[in-house]
Amino acid sequence: MHATLQPAGSLAREAESDHVPETIDDMLELELALLRRGLDQRLAGSERCTCCNRTPLVGEHVYVYESGTIACELCREGRQEQPIGSRTVHGPEFGHTMRLTDRRAA
Ligand SMILES: [Zn+2]
Numbered sequence: 001m002h003a004t005l006q007p008a009g010s011l012a013r014e015a016e017s018d019h020v021p022e023t024i025d026d027m028l029e030l031e032l033a034l035l036r037r038g039l040d041q042r043l044a045g046s047e048r049c050t051c052c053n054r055t056p057l058v059g060e061h062v063y064v065y066e067s068g069t070i071a072c073e074l075c076r077e078g079r080q081e082q083p084i085g086s087r088t089v090h091g092p093e094f095g096h097t098m099r100l101t102d103r104r105a106a
Pocket of ligand 1: 049050051052053054071072073074075076
C-alpha cells in the first residue's frame with residue numbers, strides 16, 4: 001500500500017500567507033468604505049459632476065465641496081475651492097459588500 005502523507009499543515013500555512021495582504025487590503029477597504037458611506041448618505045442619488053454634467057465612471061474619484069458641488073477628476077483640477085471630501089464612484093452593489101467580516105470570522 002502506497003500511502004501519501006499530505007502536509008496539511010504547510011498547505012494551511014500557504015493559504016494563510018496568501019490571505020495576509022488580502023486582509024490588509026480589506027482593512028483599508030473597510031475604512032474607505034466607511035468614509036464613503038458617510039458621504040454617500042449626504043449625496044444619496046447624486047452621482048453626477050455638477051461642473052461638466054458628466055456621469056463619472058465607476059472607479060473614478062469625485063470630489064465634494066461644501067457648496068454641494070461635485071466635481072469629477074478633470075473638473076477638480078480647475079477649482080480653487082478645497083474639497084471637503086472625495087469618494088470613488090461605485091456600482092450599486094458596493095454598499096452591501098460586508099462579507100469581509102464574514103471571511104475573517106470563518
Ligand atoms: Zn466634471
